[in-house]
Amino acid sequence: MACYSFFFSLIVLLAAVCHGQDAFVCSRATYYGSPKCRATENGACGFGEYGQAVNNGEVTGVSRLYRNGTGCGACYQVRCRIPAHCSDEGVKVVVTDYGEGDHTDFILSTRAYAKLARPNMAEELFAYGVVDIEYQRIPCRYRYNLFLKVHERSNYPHYLAVVPLYKEGMYDIIAVEIWLEDCKEWWPMRRVFGTVFDLQNPPAGPLNFRLQVVAEANAEVKLVQLTSAIPSDWKAGIAYDTAFQLN
Structure with missing residues (x-):
């Protein structure tokens, strides 16, 4: 029993060292x-x-x-x-x-x-x-605004995939939506993998996006709107400055 108690105490001590100061x-x-x-x-x-x-x-x-x-x-x-x-x-x-x-x-x-x-x-x-x-x-710190890059596999004007770059602060992007002017509604883009979001047959530009972000796990969702973030004549492989930053 004494050996067990010592071993348990050692585990608790190691955990305290790791999870104590500065988180x-x-x-x-x-x-x-x-x-x-x-x-x-x-x-x-x-x-x-x-x-x-x-x-x-x-x-x-x-x-x-x-x-x-x-x-x-x-x-x-x-x-x-x-x-x-x-x-x-x-x-x-x-x-x-x-x-x-x-x-x-x-x-x-x-x-x-x-x-x-x-x-x-x-x-x-x-x-x-x-x-x-x-x-x-x-927190992430950059000298740039948030960029939206049109992924190289995009095919104008039939298929659009975007990748957010230079995301500042401690925000996580959990979803990306695109504005459909004809329907007057926000439409969810699909997370393909990683931080790549796509949509078949995207609307004509310039394109407006809305990001769903959280500052930490299980926190309240914050909506961030990016107006005219990508031009109507967008090209695959180009990263566009949104003139906005999350932090």
Whole structure:
């Protein structure tokens, strides 16, 4: 009984260390590489090249935090927990992909994984492969407005797919609607995968959108209207400035 009580007390102590100060949560992280030390070329969020370059390539794939794509674009501070090798600040990453490792919540780009380490300690940290970490969600910060990118698979004027980019703050986009002028109603777009929303036979532009966003899990839904966000002569692969930001 004494051994059991000690073991239980140890678990409670470890949980308190992870979930106490600053709301950090304990988990594990690994990394995946590419020739450019960034993430995979085709991430599950549908960001394309943006998913490799955003935040200076300090990005991550996640497992349960992916939340069927709703977690795409969220920002986290991640710190590893090997005092001899890990920096106090850790790294701030953007979710651009889905991935599962060895009981990990994060699969970091190699650029991001290296920033977990103290100066000149990255090589030693890479040797671990998987490390214990603590993380917390933080607001995203950009120098840009929210953009709506017309996905490359769109086909003017018959098929439209859009991808929100540069989502600030701690908002999650849970749904996207488009205004049908003929019907005088908002029509839901389909979440194809990640943060890609589409519609067959979209209305003629310029196009108005309405985003359903929440600031945190189970929070009240906020409606954000984007007027004339995409022009009538929209083109696949182009990202359009909405002149608006969520934060």
